[in-house]
Amino acid sequence: VQLVESGGGLVQPGGSLRLSCVASGLTFSRYEMRWYRQAPGKERELVAGITDLGGTTSYANSVKGRFTISRDNAKNTVYLQMNSLKPEDTAVYYCRARRLASTTIYWGQGIQVTVSS
Secondary structure, X not given: OEEEEEOOEEEOOOOOEEEEEXXXXXXXXXXXXXXXXXOOOOOOEEEEEEOOOOOOEEEOOOOOOOEEEEEEOXXXXXXXXXXXXXXXXXXXXXXXXXXXXXXXXXXXXXXXXXXXX
């Protein structure tokens, strides 16, 4: 199983980025997907989640109204659209897959997002 994130980088405050996470080696539609982030010196925190068929999404209060999680099961991909970015959004972002009705979890390797002028 592999989860590969892409789309990170350096962006100015107020800018936008779209992260992608492509999964392989699993039946993607049987997995709940989440995005987490970890800033330097801080614990990893949950950013957003989406159910297996995309019917339900959830967000951390700190990103609600600015970030949107979505998925395309035909492409085995989950996205995180990040708008109105702030310096405090700077972190390494990770995608995570959890199999339904199971404790089986897979993580991506993470991708850096830096918000700075």
